[in-house]
Amino acid sequence: MTDGSRAKRYHHGDLRKTLLDAALEIVRTDGAAALTMRGVAGVAKVSHMAAYHHFADKGALVAAVAEEGFRGLRREMAERTEKCPDDPRARFRETGIAYVVFAVKNPNLFRVMFGPELADMSAYPDLQGAADAAFGVMQGQVEQSQAGYAIKEDDSRQIGVTAWALVHGLAMLCIDRQFGPEAAEPEQAERLAYAATGALFRGLRR
Amino acid sequence: MTDGSRAKRYHHGDLRKTLLDAALEIVRTDGAAALTMRGVAGVAKVSHMAAYHHFADKGALVAAVAEEGFRGLRREMAERTEKCPDDPRARFRETGIAYVVFAVKNPNLFRVMFGPELADMSAYPDLQGAADAAFGVMQGQVEQSQAGYAIKEDDSRQIGVTAWALVHGLAMLCIDRQFGPEAAEPEQAERLAYAATGALFRGLRR
DNA sequence: TGAGCGATCTTTACACTGTCAAGATCGGGA
DNA sequence: TCCCGATCTTGACAGTGTAAAGATCGCTCA
Numbered sequence: 001m002t003d004g005s006r007a008k009r010y011h012h013g014d015l016r017k018t019l020l021d022a023a024l025e026i027v028r029t030d031g032a033a034a035l036t037m038r039g040v041a042g043v044a045k046v047s048h049m050a051a052y053h054h055f056a057d058k059g060a061l062v063a064a065v066a067e068e069g070f071r072g073l074r075r076e077m078a079e080r081t082e083k084c085p086d087d088p089r090a091r092f093r094e095t096g097i098a099y100v101v102f103a104v105k106n107p108n109l110f111r112v113m114f115g116p117e118l119a120d121m122s123a124y125p126d127l128q129g130a131a132d133a134a135f136g137v138m139q140g141q142v143e144q145s146q147a148g149y150a151i152k153e154d155d156s157r158q159i160g161v162t163a164w165a166l167v168h169g170l171a172m173l174c175i176d177r178q179f180g181p182e183a184a185e186p187e188q189a190e191r192l193a194y195a196a197t198g199a200l201f202r203g204l205r206r
Numbered sequence: 207m208t209d210g211s212r213a214k215r216y217h218h219g220d221l222r223k224t225l226l227d228a229a230l231e232i233v234r235t236d237g238a239a240a241l242t243m244r245g246v247a248g249v250a251k252v253s254h255m256a257a258y259h260h261f262a263d264k265g266a267l268v269a270a271v272a273e274e275g276f277r278g279l280r281r282e283m284a285e286r287t288e289k290c291p292d293d294p295r296a297r298f299r300e301t302g303i304a305y306v307v308f309a310v311k312n313p314n315l316f317r318v319m320f321g322p323e324l325a326d327m328s329a330y331p332d333l334q335g336a337a338d339a340a341f342g343v344m345q346g347q348v349e350q351s352q353a354g355y356a357i358k359e360d361d362s363r364q365i366g367v368t369a370w371a372l373v374h375g376l377a378m379l380c381i382d383r384q385f386g387p388e389a390a391e392p393e394q395a396e397r398l399a400y401a402a403t404g405a406l407f408r409g410l411r412r
Numbered sequence: 413t414g415a416g417c418g419a420t421c422t423t424t425a426c427a428c429t430g431t432c433a434a435g436a437t438c439g440g441g442a
Numbered sequence: 443t444c445c446c447g448a449t450c451t452t453g454a455c456a457g458t459g460t461a462a463a464g465a466t467c468g469c470t471c472a
Contacts, residue, residue: 015449031322037430047451049431054449058430111322116237116314119382131384161385162372162402169375170367176325178337179367196368203409221420243459253422255460260420264459 016054018044023065024109031108032115035062062117063124069113070130073102077137088150093197095141096167100193103171104186110175114168138164145204152206159204166200167193222260224250229271230315237314238321241268268323269330275319276336279308283343294356299403301347302373306399309377310392316381320374344370351410358412365410372406373399 022043026035037058038048055061080098084091103110112118113131121128139160145151151159170193174183182188228249232241243264244254261267286304290297309316318324319337327334345366351357357365376399380389388394 033322036428038428049452050450052431107325108322111325114378114382116239116317116321119313119317121383135384158398158401159405161376161379161398162405164384165375165379165402166368166372166406167375168379169371169373169377171375172320172378173367173371173374176320177327178341178370192364192367192371195364196371199365199368199409200372200406201409203405203407242457244457255423256421258460 015044015046015050019051019054019061020064020068023061024068027065027108027112028106029108032062032112032117035065037061059117060124062112062115063121063127065109066113066115066118067124067127067130069106069109070127070134072106072109073099073113074130074134074137076102077134081137081141088145088148089198089201092141092145092150092163092201093194095138096163096197097190097193099138099167100171100174100189101186104174104184104189107175107184110171114172135160135164138167149206151201151204162204163197163200166196170196221250221252221256225257225260225267226270226274229267230274233271233314233318234312235314238268238318238323241271243267265323266330268318268321269327269333271315272319272321272324273330273333273336275312275315276333276340278312278315279305279319280336280340280343282308283340287343287347294351294354295404295407298347298351298356298369298407299400301344302369302403303396303399305344305373306377306380306395307392310380310390310395313381313390316377320378341366341370344373355412357407357410368410369403369406372402376402 019040022040023035026039026043035058037051040061041048041051044050051061055064077095077098081091081095084094118124118127121131139156142151142160142163143156146153146156146159170189173179174189174192177184179192183192225246228246229241232245232249241264243257246267247254247257250256257267261270283301283304287297287301290300324330324333327337345362348357348366348369349362352359352362352365376395379385380395380398383390385398389398
């Protein structure tokens with residue numbers, strides 16, 4: 001029989017999830033710099049060091065946070081693309097817009113996902129997989145557009161790279177406020193993404 | 207009379223420059239995470255805390271490093287654009303390629319320039335100025351292309367943003383090895399930038 | 413000239429970080 | 443039932459940024 005208040009239990013029960021949720025919350029609200037092993041342990045009302053039984057080190061925790069981020073990014077891109085008319089250009093656009101909007105709505109998380117701590121993701125295969133899956137949504141749009149004769153049939157990998165680069169740069173520069181403070185607002189960011197993806201699509205038409 | 211070995215002098219003479227050079231060297235070779243107030247002070251053979259008479263805090267030192275980075279980026283873009291035939295598309299391309307090549311050749315420095323520590327550059331006006339100057343080179347290319355009737359006369363700011371976003375995203379994803387390890391090599395990165403800027407230019411033509 | 417004053421540098425101290433090492437507690441399978 | 447491994451705790455250490463206060467210098471002005 002499990003007593004409701006698990007306050008005094010020596011074993012936590014689901015510490016990993018609790019820690020990860022705390023880490024996500026901290027990153028989202030205060031940024032990666034505020035993320036601390038001792039901090040997340042404190043939120044879970046657990047001694048520091050307890051976290052080390054679930055995450056090898058701080059890098060592993062950061063990687064887990066980023067992995068969640070990539071899952072969310074993939075989901076939002078897929079959703080926004082699905083509920084969209086069957087017009088290649090519109091779908092192409094919506095995928096890119098979803099990318100930028102996600103970044104603007106989760107700037108701190110987005111920065112972690114592409115931060116220097118994880119410059120080499122090869123140490124975290126799950127993270128790599130989640131990132132690849134997100135990229136796959138965009139790559140899929142490119143190939144669908146090619147199959148529908150909407151854009152030219154050059155090396156699809158090259159085209160996917162170009163599309164990804166465009167929205168990624170837009171996202172980064174928006175949240176870094178390089179386009180001014182307005183661009184960090186979802187509406188304005190969406191407008192920028194609309195125009196930018198339109199120009200690129202035009203250049204990729206056959 | 208100044209004696210050659212200034213080893214024992216209480217006052218250093220040009221500590222700010224020494225510290226900044228040391229910081230740049232550390233960032234370049236070992237990344238921002240290795241940058242330390244005490245470390246740079248050590249390189250200059252000076253007590254820690256001495257640095258605080260030249261940089262308000264670590265953030266100010268990082269900002270100074272980034273500022274140097276933006277100066278270098280601006281210079282390399284301008285140089286590469288100048289020594290280039292008077293063809294709008296070629297000049298447009300070279301500007302973008304210079305951007306990506308700079309990033310790939312100075313990945314750690316580039317990451318500092320656009321890192322989360324400096325997400326709000328308004329606290330460092332000199333840094334903001336250097337960044338604006340670098341962006342100005344690209345914006346100038348856009349306007350020159352418009353004046354030469356090479357690309358359409360839409361809102362030039364919007365077009366500049368799109369161009370910047372494209373090369374910025376390409377640069378970021380290259381150094382993050384999201385396109386694989388080869389893309390972190392200058393030759394391969396240059397090839398990607400060539401193709402990407404070509405596609406965008408095509409979309410921007412009138 | 414020289415006295416002092418502000419800029420520059422040092423020393424000391426503190427809170428906070430990640431992580432190693434060793435012990436305490438628990439729960440499930442033999 | 444007992445014990446062993448997973449889980450959690452306690453304690454310690456080196457390294458970090460930086461506040462506070464003192465030491466040393468060189469330039470200015472009387």
